[in-house]
Structure formats: structure tokens, C-alpha cells
Amino acid sequence: MFADEPPSPVEAGEASPFPDGMLFALADAFRGALDSVETGDIILTMVWALGDPERRSDLTGAILREDWSAAVEVMTSAWPLDAQPGWTRTLVGSGGREQSLQAALQSAAARLGSVILEAERSGGASGVACLFSSALEWLSDREGKRGGEFSTPRTVVELVVALVAPRPGESLFDPFCKSGTLLAGAADAILVAGQDPPPERIAGQTPDTRTWRLADMNLSARGIRNAVGRRAEDPMRVDLYAGDLFDLVLCNPPFNVRWPADPAWSLPQWRYSVPSGKMTNLTWLQLALAKLEVGGRAAVLLPNNAAVSENSAERRARLDLLDSDFVECLVALPAQLFPGTAIPVTLWVLRRGERARAGEVLFVDASELGHMQGRTRRVLRRQDTDRIVAAYRNWSGDAHRDVVGFTESVAVDRLIEFGGDLSPRAHVRPAGTPTGTRAAALAVDQQVARLQILEERILGLDSEIAGQLARLTWKP
Template structure:
């Protein structure tokens, strides 16, 4: 179904402004879903706004779709402002063909919501890939989101994202809760997004997954939309090295130092810290420069965060996880419960290339990194040379509070000939099983030959 819908959507490519294309397609797919599921689903669809009404009435098809979108939003307050009304000004012939094709898809039965969720996530990934760098404004690679969620384990409480994009962090948090036999209302999501079109994507994405959330559209630095929020978990992928941002040097959020005007990295980190409750924890995607930069006071801010015991873990990620940017990335994990040690994880050699330009973290990779973090929190941690190590404040001070994991984890344990021990074990195991298979083959050959001699 996903591939069929994507091919159908391609009918409009070239006749719709590239900036509106994803809103256009996702809006139509969503309208078809709510129309199919209105009998027993979560949304009300007024008469005249159902899918079958779109082609039955006279006049412009685009105008009827805009009217249907408006009617559905009025009937469902959580959708207010989320659905696009941009259909009257496009090629009506191509629009008619697309409506006809989408009309052949049925979102019915108990699994309708799950099917739509898969379609929606598939489309978001496809649009992000097609848009390249601009796609990164609304989309975080799924394997990175899963890693954040598996480490933080947001079972219950308030989940916040100050730059929520299309809402992928919230969707993955919901999946984590449900996979651990929780309920949707075990978490309450709060988000903010400055880009209005991206905010609409997030609203629609939460509606698709039936997640109730408080999503606001405004600039987080200029107008914090959740001033009293104290979150249990923060998951965020802020824009890397953002230079054009609203900066008030007197802002009370800058407890650990005023961030430089030319880079908002430490503004995001301090804003997130200001949102954490007494036992709150956060996972933040950052550009690698945040771990070592000393420009414009950034080194001093980083040192203050470490000395306050707020940094619990640093993860260096492999390259090419983010199709939208070549900038190397890392993960910061922050914890309101003060700690005198930091766990460093070097995951740069992990991941699997899925094509010539993009890498993903496998489920085994995610489990290994998350396992190191959990064992550290549970006091059962054991350092693994070349992969992870827990370092105390004195050692971090000796490195001028630079937090690059490669400085701390050391080299992987190697065999006498210099081959990494893990690689050597894996290679020898494969060779051993190959010898077993060859031995079994030769055994069959000998038995066959003996059988012929007996005959």
C-alpha cells in the first residue's frame, strides 16, 4: 500500500510547489483515513466532507477538498490548524487523478490506525530524502530516535521537545510505552515548533497516532510556550549550529553562561535543562563541535555543566546517519540527579550502510549502546576498551572539559598481531563454522563412495 500511494502522489510532482508537496499529499491521505474510519474511529467527519462527497458535488474539486479539510478541523478541535487548505490552485485534472487513485485504498478495520501510521512515517522519510538538507528541518532518522528513546525509557510522565519537527520523538515514545504494556495516557506530550508548516505536520502526525498533545507554534527562544513545564523526559534534535536566533543576554535560562550570538547549541542545552523536573532526564542530538568548542565562551558553559553534575553520558555517533547534513553528530544525555562521573560511548564504528550515502543503527547497535547506559545507571557498569568508559571529574578536568568520547574510551583490545579482539573472535568463529561445514560435506562424500564400493 505504501509504495502504491507514493507512486500515486508522484502524479502531482511538478504541478504543485515543492514546498507544499508533502503537505498536499499527506493531507489527502489523512482525509481518506478519517473518512474511512469515521464510523468507529477517533474523528468526526461531517456530512459533505466524506471522501465520496468530493467527486459527487458540482464545482471545483480543489475547493471541495479545502471545504472538507475546514469542516473536519471544525468538528475535531485537536486538528485545529493542522490540515492544509491549498487544493483550489493546483492542476485540477491531475488532482482528480490523484483523488481517484487514493480512493482505491481502504483504511478500514481495527488495524486502520496502524496502517495509516506506517504510511505516514514512510511518506515523511521519503519526503525528507527527497528534500535533502531541508528535510532535516522536520525529520530525525528513525534509528537515532529509537536510540534516544531506548536510553531514556519514557515509561510514564511528561515528554517535551522544544523543536519538535514532525513529532517523530513523540511517536517513538508512544511506541516504547505500548511495547512495554503501557497505555497511551501514561505519557503527556508537550512540544514547540517555530516553522508553521512543520508544526502542522506534527499536529497531523500526532492525530494519525491518536496521541493527545500540547503542540505550540512559536520561536522557543523568543516566546517559550510552556513556561511552567517541568518535564520528566526531553527528547530533542535542535538545528545544528544555528546562527540566526533570538538572544537575550539577560534571559534567566542562561544559568551556566550566556550562549554566543553566532551559535545556539548551548542555548538549546540550557533551555532543555530549564525544562527538566527534579528527576528529569534529557537526550539531545548535537553537532560534534559542542563537545570540544571553546569559541565565545562555549568551553566555559560546557565546564559549568559538567561541574554541576548535569552531564550523565556522551555518545559519539557514526557518520552518514543524517542524510540532510554532513556535519558529524553526537548525543548529550543530561540528568537532574547530580553525578560525579560521565559515561563516554564511542559508537563511530557502528551502524550499517543501506545505500552509498546513508547509514542506520541496527537493533543490535541500539541495544548495545542503551545497555551500556543502563548498566552505568544501575551501578553494574564495566568499561569496554574502545567502546565505553566511565570517567570521573578529575580526569575530565585534565582534558579541559572536552567531552569527546575518543579521548576517554581508549583503543579497542587487540590480539598480538594488532587485530581488534572483537574482530578476531568474529573472524575465527566464522572460520570454525566453515570448517565444520566442510567436514560434514567430506563425511557425506566418503559415505557415498563407501556405499558405492559395497554395492
């Protein structure tokens, strides 16, 4: 998986603090001793452990003594026994793979140690945090679609954080924080803005043990400890922070998930629609709003079909969200931003309470921005992010002028009359195209939404058929 792929966007890009090909070479050294998932995990764990001076001293000492039990203790002591990664048993075992793993660990510690020391000299603690983020992005890209399930791409994080502009003293929450990339990006922005300690109130919950470990390391590399609730496997039912409200909610949830219907669901966040066994993308918006303080902001990444779905419950939810005047901005992002999938997404910006442009929604069509890095990945450039953020800032500050082909501000009343369809392509008039083509653009988006829904259904049926076939026993 690692040896046959080209360098990832992060490793190949100018922003990577790792020497060219280094992570690729480290992964190759673990080949045979660990599988690809364990290989990525142990490299990230070593970056994290070596990034702290005290842990670095203890870990290098244990490796020099070849005391592998002590090395495991240094790298994993922060996690309970039932959250320990599988490679720890291989490292201290006697099954035949431990010697090659130990040799790879010794080599990796020496090579990573020098890079981490250089990061400390140039950037201090923030340099080490950047190092971990780069390694996490590299791992996400290497794992393809599975990588998108536990991490949000760096350039998308930068856009989300720049749009909501977290400030010192604000509290942060992510109801499905994966490996903590959005929370870490927001915390970095607060540190830069305020030159203060990390925010005191930062919280998230993540769906499984692996992502919990990654999120714990990602945030603790920034001095933020014990921020992530472990194993909220069903965030639609389980709120590990019940009663807590936050200034800022960020979320990149799983797309097009079918949560099973439950008549017991009477939670206050389901103000507009209760998860009903069908696709429930818009429930994430409700969940975000339910956790916001008055005056708070939310940014949620959802597939495009959430803005145009013809499902009656979702359409009703969009109309109710508009009527409550919570929706502030929608940004249509380009396809291929996420590893392993070409599904385009829309960024929703919500605000609970008084808005500077009450009764209006800003639509931004950024679907043609960014540039390709390799055959399958698109990344947003700095100028792309700056252009989107400037449009939002100008609109919020009453300096907005609609830009044909890029932005348009639309009255909420008109959107309700339009049926609650919120695709930016339906409202931003393409350059050189008459206004009347908006209906055609909407029709295209609705057809795309139907195709995405059918694709998800086909994938679900394939999985169900495979499961049924696995249960069959051949009888001659």
C-alpha cells in the same frame, strides 16, 4: 525530484507498510499539478485523513461527489485559515492545474484507502500511526537536507527513545519539535509499555507553519491533540510553555545556529552562558535542563563540535554542566545518519537531580556502527541500538565494564581537569591503541570542529553575497 531518485531507506526496507514503489508512484501522479513540497504534503495529509474512520468516510464521499471544497474541509478543518497549505487553493481553483490534481487525488485516495484498511486490520490505531510515520520518513529522505530540517530519522528516534525509556504517566516536551518525530516515538513507547491512553502532558513547539501541520498530524494520528504550540519562531526567546516542567525533554535542534545577541536576555535557563551571536549549540542543553522536573531526563542531539568547541563561552558552559553533575552520557553517532548532510552528531543524555552514577560520565563511541543504505545514507540496525542501550543500562545499574573501542566511564573531576572536552573519541580508547593516543584523538576532533565552523561561516557568507548581488542594479 521524486521520479529520478531510488527508493528511500524506509520505502525500500522491510519495515515499510507501503507496497514497493507505491509512494514513488503516487508522487509521480501529482507531477505537474503540484511542486515537490506540496506533493509530499498532500500525500501525508491524505494518509492522516484516511486513517480516521469518520474522516475517511467524509473524504471518500466528497471525492466521489467531486465536491472538492468539501474534500479540502475534511482534510484541513483542524487548522486555522492562515495555516492552510497552498495545494488547497489549487484543488478548488480554476487556473488549469486543478483537473490533473483532482484526478491524482481520486487515484491516491483509492490506493491509500486499501493500504490503510490493511494497517487497521493488522495493527489497529497503532498500525495507522506507523503508516503515517513511514510516509513522513519517506518524505524526509526525498527532500534531502531540507528533510533533515523537519524530521529526525526513524532509527535515530528509536535509539533516543530506547535510551531514555519513557514510562506511563511521564510528561514529555520538545522545545524544537519539527514534525513531532521524537515526541511521537516516545508516545509510542509509552503506549506499548503501559497499554494506556496517550500521555496527558505532551507538548512541543515548532518553528514554522509547515512543520506545525506535520507535527499536528503526526501526534493526532496517535490520539494526541493540540499538543504542539504553533510558530515559536525564536525558541531562545519565546517559551510557549513558560512555567511548565516535564519529566522528559527530547530535542533534535538545528545545528550551529547563530542566534543574535540580545542584552535583554536574562532568562533563568541561561545559567551557564547567554546566546551571544556566535554558535549556540549548548544553549539547547540549558533550555532542556530548564524545562526538567527534578529527577527528569533529557536527550539532545548536537553536532560533534559542541563537545569540543574552543569557544570560551561554550567551554565554560561544558565545565559548569560537569560541575553541576547534570551530564550522564555522550554517544558519538556515525556520520550520514541525516538526509542531505554527512555531519556526525553526538547524543547527550542529561539528568536533573540524583544520579545512579554520580560524579561519572559514560562515553560511547558508536561512530562506526550502522550500515549504508544506498550511496549517501547510513542507518542504525536493531543490533546497533541494542548494543548502545545495553551499555548505558549496564553502566546505570553498576554492571558496567569498559569495552575497549566502545565505552569508557570517566570521573567528572578528571573531565574538568581535561578542560571540559567531551568528545567520546577523546575518552574511549580505540582497540589495540595505547591510552596516550587520546590526546591525538582530541586534537583531531578539535580540528574537525574548526572545519565545521568554517563551513557554516562560508555558507553564511555565500548567502549574504547572493543577497547583496540580488540588490545590485546594472547600470551601463
